[in-house]
């Protein structure tokens with residue numbers, strides 16, 4: 290097993306199916322830009338093969354399908370059905386929810402048990418201003434459809450001081466009523482946010498979020514799994530919410546994440562632009578490929594930083 294000097298190893302793999310997206314969220318995409326496919330994206334069969342081999346080479350046991358927006362990718366059906374056949378402990382999907390209704394048949398057929406849906410506001414105007422694409426009612430109908438299938442949902446919200454801070458309590462109420470775990474993600478200094486003044490202006494810390502929540506709810510801190518990135522809180526009798534407090538409570542010391550981009554690069558760390566290409570290995574016979582893949586995994590683990598500093602890498606390339 291490949292382990293670094295902090296005892297970290299890869300367990301969680303995030304695969305970005307495509308860098309393209311039908312939204313252009315303000316914190317993810319610079320003004321005036323839309324997300325396009327990366328050049329030389331790998332076909333679904335190669336991405337599936339990469340997952341199988343990474344599992345053999347490094348003991349990955351959890352997989353998250355992400356993007357860009359994974360549901361806009363023509364690879365989505367094949368990839369989802371394929372990974373559900375692999376001996377993984379857990380498969381989940383992160384989506385902006387816009388195409389959930391369209392993809393509901395394959396999602397149901399796949400047997401996937403967990404989805405994370407990103408949603409930053411329940412107010413149609415603010416939703417449009419933040420997502421710069423999509424339709425709130427369609428996303429909400431998709432959420433209802435997934436709940437009706439009995440799929441366990443988490444909703445990811447990035448709270449921004451001057452944009453959707455007023456949505457924190459309505460979002461929490463909406464999620465608690467439906468048995469959905471709401472996860473607030475502290476704004477990260479990624480991509481155009483790294484050198485933007487709006488990071489300081491918009492950043493809401495865990496403490497300020499808890500202050501807002503404390504005006505309406507009593508809560509207590511509860512346990513989170515060892516390699517979980519979220520601090521979790523219980524509202525007695527109502528449910529649980531989480532905060533991914535990248536700045537307030539960094540979790541680099543226990544990070545088990547590995548990311549595979551749609552164009553075949555391994556990223557060992559969100560906070561490093563260093564990446565290892567594996568697209569060239571996928572056609573080799575297994576006995577030649579596995580030792581080479583292990584070498585690239587060692588390099589990717591070596592790319593992990595000890596503290597999060599932000600990076601110019603764009604989240605849509607590596608899937609958040």
Ligand code: SAM
Pocket residue numbers: 310316317355356357358359383384385405406407445446447474475476477478479482604605608609
């Ligand atoms: N398109 C899908 C979605 O939005 O769920 C999957 C990809 S998206 C890059 C994954 C997650 O990253 C989303 O929950 C999004 O809110 C989050 N994200 C993107 N940019 C971020 C930033 N600068 N800070 C914090 N979270 C960010």
Ligand code: SF4
Pocket residue numbers: 310311312313314317318324356357358385407604605
């Ligand atoms: Fe697209 Fe997700 Fe980025 Fe929003 S956060 S622009 S939905 S990739």
